[in-house]
Amino acid sequence: MVTGGGSGIGRAIALELAAAGAAVVIGDIVAAAGEETAREATARGANAIAVTADVAREEDAARLVSTARQVFGRLDFLVNCAGNVSLAPVLELSEADWRALIAVHLTGTFLCCRAAFDAVSEAGGGVVSMSSSYAFKGRPGGAHYSAAKAGIFGFTRVLASELAPRATANVIAPGPIDTPRWRHGLSDAEYAAKRDKRVKDVPMGRLGAPEDIAEATLFLLGPHGRWITGQVLHVNGGEFYA
Numbered sequence: 253m254v255t256g257g258g259s260g261i262g263r264a265i266a267l268e269l270a271a272a273g274a275a276v277v278i279g280d281i282v283a284a285a286g287e288e289t290a291r292e293a294t295a296r297g298a299n300a301i302a303v304t305a306d307v308a309r310e311e312d313a314a315r316l317v318s319t320a321r322q323v324f325g326r327l328d329f330l331v332n333c334a335g336n337v338s339l340a341p342v343l344e345l346s347e348a349d350w351r352a353l354i355a356v357h358l359t360g361t362f363l364c365c366r367a368a369f370d371a372v373s374e375a376g377g378g379v380v381s382m383s384s385s386y387a388f389k390g391r392p393g394g395a396h397y398s399a400a401k402a403g404i405f406g407f408t409r410v411l412a413s414e415l416a417p418r419a420t421a422n423v424i425a426p427g428p429i430d431t432p433r434w435r436h437g438l439s440d441a442e443y444a445a446k447r448d449k450r451v452k453d454v455p456m457g458r459l460g461a462p463e464d465i466a467e468a469t470l471f472l473l474g475p476h477g478r479w480i481t482g483q484v485l486h487v488n489g490g491e492f493y494a
């Protein structure tokens with residue numbers, strides 16, 4: 253199951269899982285986006301369904317997992333990718349915006365992991381949750397985002413200890429990834445300027461692609477990642493944060 257599978261990183265992960273032979277449940281708050289990913293995964297020969305859900309709602313997280321179990325009989329892997337974004341300096345950040353972002357990224361990750369815990373444990377599977385380079389470095393305007401993304405790592409360390417020895421739980425901290433969200437609202441010229449400025453911090457000299465994160469996710473969930481748990485994997489083109 254991939255939350256936020258209707259776009260960007262989650263979409264790429266859902267499609268790579270499908271290509272690797274997994275049946276995939278795509279959970280997304282935007283019905284049309286989730287359904288499009290499910291259609292694409294099906295076109296690639298996989299069993300795939302879309303479930304419209306808001307990960308910040310307890311009953312939606314539970315329904316995502318119960319649907320996966322009803323339709324496919326089991327749930328091996330959970331990938332938490334659902335995410336929204338807003339920016340405001342601390343002095344202008346409203347409590348409502350703080351709570352809304354924490355609700356989706358951090359509480360949503362908790363709710364989905366709790367709902368999926370027994371199934372993933374029984375299957376001997378794994379969880380991967382998206383943190384961010386911004387859990388480790390500051391940027392003005394992103395206090396709520398950095399707090400949520402750092403919280404995902406703290407949460408995952410404990411989750412890993414509780415899922416062990418049956419299943420794994422890890423975090424990926426992506427650097428800048430070229431997704432619809434990263435481009436949101438920018439003209440071509442603004443996008444190019446943002447990209448060129450951001451890439452100066454990236455030794456590999458380019459933005460990441462959603463597939464870069466998908467490959468790392470499949471590694472952590474697959475047979476070569478079975479003794480890796482409670483870790484954060486920085487997939488960021490070599491960007492260094494002191």
Ligand code: NAD
Nearest residue numbers: 256258259260261280281306307334335384428429431433
């Ligand atoms: P995206 O906007 O392209 O995709 C996010 C998806 O999540 C969308 O389909 C959206 O509809 C869905 N979503 C949003 N709120 C939801 C909710 N409450 N319930 C269910 N679905 C919801 O974004 P992306 O760039 O692919 O980011 C995916 C994840 O990776 C996010 O957690 C983001 O914070 C993280 N991340 C992204 C970058 C980047 O540079 N793009 C870097 C670091 C971390």
